[in-house]
Amino acid sequence: MPTLAELQSQMAVAILTQGAAVPATIRCDGIPAAQRLDVYRSNTLGALSDALADAFPVVCQLVGERFFAAVAQAFVYAEPPATSCLAEYGAGFPAFLAGFEPARALPYLPDAARLDWAVHRAFHAPDAAALDPACVAAIAPSHYDGLRFTPHPACRIVTSRFPVDRIWRAHHGDGDFADIDLAQNSLCRVLVDRNQTAIRLLELGDGECALLEALFAAQPLGEALAAALAREPGLELPPLLARHLQRATFSDVILPSTTDAQPRTASN
């Protein structure tokens, strides 16, 4: 007889692999064991496909439900969830779409999926207090270059050479599909976040996007500003910083270490 660990491992493989052997200890009792296990496979595929459809609603609408069901199933077999929280399943789906041959004709699909995912994660992100602008105002200017900002957990930046933000808005009743021209110079640079409970998309300027990308990657403010100025010479930092402090783009700021080795956070 298999141990419990062996049995569960065999069953997981049998459910997640087409054509895999069915554990011999499953009792037939009038119905072939493989068909009994199929009920569980169908439940697993159904629940995980539903979770993906929930996370990628625009992709689902772009390709239609039947195509989506097929690609979702292929993804579940390729990358089953490691998390027991279904709202966190699907991080790898945009990259999977990029390599999914039948979706080749829609080159913007992976980026539309990245935007869907950013919105989904923003919706479910943990609650966190915004960084108090007064904390930043109290910091001595000599520390500015070394400041590291912690992004609010709901904030994500999405960039694309396709207008996936306009596609997303049109799918949400804001704007007309007829006005979207993929061939036009239609770069997308957006900050996705949530205001209390509602999702917001904010269009970012070129330098602003570079600044936030660097800050979100934990680079200090001095380096982030240099990256932003390289992209957009003449960029003014104070109004940008004020705008993002006001929007709650950050949840904390870490001061550069001075005499002690440990960084200090402003909110402590």
Next chain:
Amino acid sequence: MSPPTSSALRRDRQPPQAVPGVGIALKHQHYRDWCDTPPPVGWLEVHSENYFGGGRPLAVLESLRADYPVSLHGVGLSLGSAGPLNRDHLQRLKALQCRIEPAMMSEHLSWSSAPGAFLADLLPLPYTPEALALFCTHVEETQDFLGRQILVENPSSYLAFDHSTIPEWEFLAAVVERTGCGLLLDVNNVYVSACNHGFDPLRYLNALPAEAVGEIHLAGHSVRLVGGRELRIDDHGSAVCDDVWALYVETMARLGPRPTLIEWDSAVPPLQGLLGEAEKAQHILGTQREAARADAG
């Protein structure tokens, strides 16, 4: 009532905080209805994992907990998985417990995770001494970590194992006996499994320790032809069927009134659909209370 914290208290098998009558599942499709016009139900239940994040779901639950007792019903902890419990999952469950202060918390007699994969379903255990020992260890660890009793729900299942040696009802009774947990008796699951495996549902009910049952679940199921035979599938996608209502009446007659929940997880109808089912259950509970009073008088 604050939850018992010491192991000794827990072993007294105190019933979970009493909740009134019939509750319904809180579904995200109904958030607006709940907030606009609080429905006339005694309590509500959510799947714990859907509230592990923040934002709107948690904000809605936090606002409703002021007016309704809440039951946190877990579908992802996987008490039946071999190997250690998922501590990260437990931590997140505890954080939610601290924030919501639920009246009841429950998990399943099943497993959902194997190394490297979460299967998003409630899979059946082989009912062996090995599985019983493992499952009891995980229930105790969970109760110790949460500092309170949990309820364990009987599953519905579509297959059984040749090497199972313990009937499901005896397995459940042993879990209660060894861990001091309570039971969440899903009447629909008893019916579904009884049909699928050919046992008498009343025998199942009679074998359970009645005093341990802290909550009842009612839901709809579907019938599918598999391998030329009918299998009943617990999909929570329809109204409760007549046979399950009849079994619920039998259950209440045996146990006395217990907090009862209407579940609906797929093809979710408008809120009114759940409220109609709740009214039926409330009517049966009321009849049962009157009968109990008449007996006492």
